Amino acid sequence: MILGDGLYNFIKVLGHTFIGLHGNLRNKDSGAILPTDRHTISENPPSLSYDDQRRTSIFLKDRIPTWVAITGYVAIAIVSTITLPHIFHPLKWYYIVVIYIIAPVLAFCNAYGCGLTDWSLASTYGKLAIFTIGAWAGASHGGVLAGLAACGVMMNIVSTASDLTQDFKTGYMTLASPRSMFVSQVIGTAMGCVVSPCVFWLFYKAFTDIGETGSQYPAPYALVYRNMAILGVEGFSALPKHCLTLCYVFFAGSMVVNGIRDAVGKKWARFIPLPMAMAIPFYIGGYFTIDMCVGSLILFVWRKMNKAEADAFGPAVASGLICGDGIWTLPSSLLALARVNPPICMKFLSRATNTRVDSFLGS
Structure with a gap:
């Protein structure tokens, strides 16, 4: 998924670059430098x-x-x-x-x-x-x-x-x-x-x-x-068995998802998840997903309340949260060296393992 999403966007950017260069060369060859009554400059973006x-x-x-x-x-x-x-x-x-x-x-x-x-x-x-x-x-x-x-x-x-x-x-x-x-x-x-x-x-x-x-x-x-x-x-x-098959399927799937995002337009593309963002939790674990979800929720609510303030101070708040999460690694390491265990530990187990754990606790 990571490689497919990256290659898709690389080809997309490269294609837009070549199309833009081709358009500039055509305009240069046609000699259309100044606007006339029939050829007006397109409206600038906001x-x-x-x-x-x-x-x-x-x-x-x-x-x-x-x-x-x-x-x-x-x-x-x-x-x-x-x-x-x-x-x-x-x-x-x-x-x-x-x-x-x-x-x-x-x-x-x-x-x-x-x-x-x-x-x-x-x-x-x-x-x-x-x-x-x-x-x-x-x-x-x-x-x-x-x-x-x-x-x-x-x-x-x-x-x-x-x-x-x-x-x-x-x-x-x-x-x-x-x-x-x-x-x-x-x-x-x-x-x-x-x-x-x-x-x-x-x-x-x-x-x-x-x-x-x-x-x-x-x-x-x-x-x-x-x-x-x-x-x-x-x-x-x-x-392992079917390993390459899964690689091929998810590589092609990330290409298809990106193609659908480009086909439906910006209005509906925002409801389609990014393959790269979906692949990250598989790679590094679910804790990163929880951090991003909480941060996105805070920014979403903040923009509903005051969009100008959220756009101005959102990066600063995000930087502070990221910095605090990184600095916490130091006291966490010290607690680990002192063999201090956290009061609560959450784990996600398979159905078979969970059954064995329940039977052990029941006995």
Whole structure:
């Protein structure tokens, strides 16, 4: 569902772009520059507020040239293609070239999904790299290591797209220069290239049993991703029954739902759910759905009471709620370390498990 929704919107945006360019070229060739009595300019869309007009003008005035983005992407791709095979020998240079060719499409999908849900799904697209590159390399040519390394490359490219989107949105809302936001991102990435290896080296030297089951830092995700890489090398035959069938059905279903949304128009499309938003709870759990539902309900009621105030202060309230939810992770971790259990625990069980629990409680 995530991939289908993202690809549909990528093709849709690309189609609108080509149609717009074609229309501009036709108007330029026809020589129709100034309006005449018979050819009048179409009515402008409803004007934006003064704040939005100023934000838009500042954001577009200092934007990054397209040639800088393309040149930088190609330069990074060349550096990665040369250096990574020397670090991870099973990861051949042509694997990296294929990743950098496919990555822009998946980066758009991730930025689109992050814009809808404020949740980066870079790990989802990284898993696609694990399965494809691992199966391509094969078990006899280090497919497990090649798949894991390809996952790291893909996740870095795709996650950067969503991070930049959020940074540019912040710059748009705060009247900051897009170039300053981009430079800040570059500085932070450069710092991460130094800080991250140092932190890893510190953990690696301080805890000799890191990554082992039962240790203080078991690194459970390492085992999960390694097993996924092994699964990708072994082929689709190792997947659970009907797994691929479900993938195909929901991929096609997300395409159909988006097509219906575009066909019925804006009036009725607002009653049809977004496939990306439906897919998120399946991916990360139901707690995220509850947060979004409560927040949407608050915003809906607020707009009914005072629409202007809700539009003006809604983002600030949402930012405060998100920040508070994130900061609560720290005291929650401290309570977990102190082995303090919550007074109430809710779980959703299958019918068979629930029957066994009821029979146990009844006895």
